[in-house]
Amino acid sequence: MIETFSLQRSMIDKNVSLLLEQLYLFKGNYLIVADENWAQANWADVSNRCQCELQIISNRYDITQQAKTAGLSVTFNDLDFSQLENHYYDGVLFRVCKERASSHHVINQSFRLLKPQGSLLLSGDKNDGIKAYVKNACNLFGDRTAAKKNGNNYLATITLYPSEKAPLDDKSYAKTRDIGSLEDLSLRSKPGIFGWEKVDRGSAFLVEHLPLFLERFEQPPESLLDLGCGYGYLCSHAAQFGIGQITATDNNAAALLATTENFQTTSAKVQVIASDAGDTISQRFDTIWCNPPFHQGFAVDGDMSSKFLEASKRLLAPRGHALFVVNTFIPLEQKAKKYFRSIQVLAKNSSFKLIALGH
Secondary structure, eight states: OOOOOOOSOOOOOHHHHHHHHHHTTOOSEEEEEEOGGGTTOOHHHHHHHOOSEEEEEESBHHHHHHHHHTTOEEEESSSOOTTSOTTOEEEEEEEOOSOHHHHHHHHHHHHHHEEEEEEEEEEEEGGGTHHHHHHHHHHHHTOOOOOEEETTEEEEEEEOOOOOOOOOOOOSTTOOEEEEEETTEEEEEOTTSTTTTSOOHHHHHHHHTHHHHHTTOSSOOOEEEEESOTTTTTGGGGGGGTOOEEEEEESBHHHHHHHHHHTTTSOSEEEEEEOSTTTTOOOOEEEEEEOOOOEETTEEOTHHHHHHHHHHHHHEEEEEEEEEEEETTSOHHHHHTTTOSEEEEEEEOSSEEEEEEEO
């Protein structure tokens, strides 16, 4: 079978829809914890239909901006609930994620934020571990409910009966930690970042071929944009090649936090900027390096390729060169023809390909 790559954006996550159907029935104080699974939510519709006092906390810059535009109260941070009042909310809504540390962190914080007899609404797919999350939350909350099946999706409403219980293991979610020496680089990362405990194999493939890529330049590049920086692995290599002006940007609050920390003790001139594929940046760069997050929630999303290519066209200097690493099955070269004149597959293996782009 030939693997295809859809260019259509995915519909709203069905587990998110289950939560919203419940939300529209409520009055009182409610909190939505909105991660990447909420990327397709219609926030204008939420604003119009919601009858409760609603707050949103999101670790995604794009979601934060969309919710603000709809007139909703939203905070952008790395799921930091410290400024929210204890026992204030009648309900917290969370579509669980596969990363256990993140989900346990939200469940633990909900225990503090909910009023006695308040409700934590959890939704998710079976392969997300929803049943285990519901069981763990019930043990913490003193409840005995179970997730109800809705097709392939599950929803549970867990009631808080306050007691002295040990919190779930969230791997100290809020803290960055040293993930070891990586090619003579000492880098810190944390839960909440995709692939946070390791070096992404695609990024490593890109770094391996940087000397070959930099041969394309008549003059060594002085400025770099790391588009979708994660914890900063790619741009951490820039100093080795004499690049003195580095801008790192990401949509994810945890990534921005870790990248900022990784450059605090270096002499490099680094800006770390929140953006949705560079939408808050106007400077043009000699080179752009990108290992794009071609996934939305847990599904591959081909429309993301256009967003990152369009951003690179706008932000790349006239004589600059961009370098993308993608899975071999993603037809980035075909999509890039709309945006760039120079397109070359620089290297390829069984998993990844590097594509060099120029005006």
